Amino acid sequence: MAGVTGRVWEPSTRPASTIGAAPAEATATAHAKVILLGEHAVVHGAPAIALPVHGLALTATVTRTDRPLWIDSVLYRGPIAAAPELLAAPVTAIVETLRHVGAPATGRAVRIDGEIPAERGLGSSAAVAAAIAAAVARSCGVELDAAERFALIQAAERVAHGTPSGLDARSVVSDTPVWFQAGQARELPSALGGVFVIADTGLRGRTREAVAGVAALKAAEPDRVAGILSRIQECTQAAVDDLAGDDRAALGARMSQVHALLRELTVSNPHLDRLVASAEAAGALGAKLTGGGRGGCVLALAETAQNAETIAAAMRENGAERTWMLRPEETTA
Incomplete structure (x- = not known):
């Protein structure tokens, strides 16, 4: 399908000791966010404040299979090779995460449950990418650190939005209010x-x-x-x-x-x-x-x-x- 980015990193060179046993099923969650203050100004270098919305959340579940990569969502259910362009960002999250951890691009079914309304300013695309990246990595026995997860979310967000600031990628995995400016985030x-x-x-x-x-x-x-x-x-x-x-x-x-x-x-x-x-x-x-x-x-x-x-x-x-x-x-x- 069109729209999938190139590599974020070369395939993983993690030492074997940092990679755990691959489970039959792995899950991860992410939540929505709202911008309290600073939208649009943040695009021009000013700060913004975002709040986590834990009541709006979704879960990605990854199951090991013996078939090609598969995605199951409210929009489409089937092999990612035939997924519509609308799912280019989630597909990017799947493919880039597998590439990052050095796993083959096959043998995983990814299901997305829960719904954060799309295109409402609530960070839905970032949350989907965040949950997928963490769950796919876990299905390979790998726990992503914060920098790795952020980079993988941003890879998907570039497909969804072109030039994302990074605010959504930071906020949808934060448990606290976030101060964000010039690509940097801190707890507020x-x-x-x-x-x-x-x-x-x-x-x-x-x-x-x-x-x-x-x-x-x-x-x-x-x-x-x-x-x-x-x-x-x-x-x-x-x-x-x-x-x-x-x-x-x-x-x-x-x-x-x-x-x-x-x-x-x-x-x-x-x-x-x-x-x-x-x-x-x-x-x-x-x-x-x-x-x-x-x-x-x-x-x-x-x-x-x-x-x-x-x-x-x-x-x-x-x-x-x-x-x-x-x-x-x-x-x-």
């Missing part, structure tokens, strides 16, 4: 006690289009766009103290401010704006689009779990296809 301390509501517009995000639109706007109006990106960066940096100090009101205000700035960058749309407005009218401390924009999801911050339920109901009444909660125990570190 958080004591936040509020509850986030994630609302799906039901519309696919158009990240490539949005990123290209911001680049075109920056070329046409460099000073204005630079100012917008700078203000987004200031909000992202200030949010570090908001998270550490559980300043929910300040963080919410920054979220709403950043949404207004993202609107100026033309990456919002009426569906996103309506959900943001409905969340704020229902008592949210702040709300914004999350991810690439022009579709996808909205993230709102509620003071309490009870407030969150009210906000989620209001967003569904105003067009959200579905909502999820992100509770304090998932965002504290």
Whole structure:
């Protein structure tokens, strides 16, 4: 099939002592993520903050077989040689992982269970690649280290997105909030006690289009766009103290401010704006689009779990296809 990248590394030269016995079946999981602050600015070198969404997760199960490589997903079930282009990224994760550990590209069936909605800014393609890479390696008796797993996720993400920043690859395997800038990630301390509501517009995000639109706007109006990106960066940096100090009101205000700035960058749309407005009218401390924009999801911050339920109901009444909660125990570190 088209779209599969070349090698990430030469076949593995791991010492035999570092490779365990290959099990008959191996599994691995990964979860979704949301960008709290910093989307689009991160493309231009500014920082971003991402949060893990453990409630949206998937599992890859790899079984040893006596047939060619096989994939079983909600989109396609069959040999990877005949897989549709839509599965080029997962296929890349399978092939590159086998190549990396020095195993033959045959004799494995990969099943993907669970669903993170695709093209919603939730990191679905990175999560699929993360789970596949770890499970395939384990099926060969190999535990990937963090750098190896990141590189394999990025190989798949390049097929899916062209030039991924690496934010999704870091976030979908992190148990804590992530500070990401210029390809580097670190754990971010958080004591936040509020509850986030994630609302799906039901519309696919158009990240490539949005990123290209911001680049075109920056070329046409460099000073204005630079100012917008700078203000987004200031909000992202200030949010570090908001998270550490559980300043929910300040963080919410920054979220709403950043949404207004993202609107100026033309990456919002009426569906996103309506959900943001409905969340704020229902008592949210702040709300914004999350991810690439022009579709996808909205993230709102509620003071309490009870407030969150009210906000989620209001967003569904105003067009959200579905909502999820992100509770304090998932965002504290």
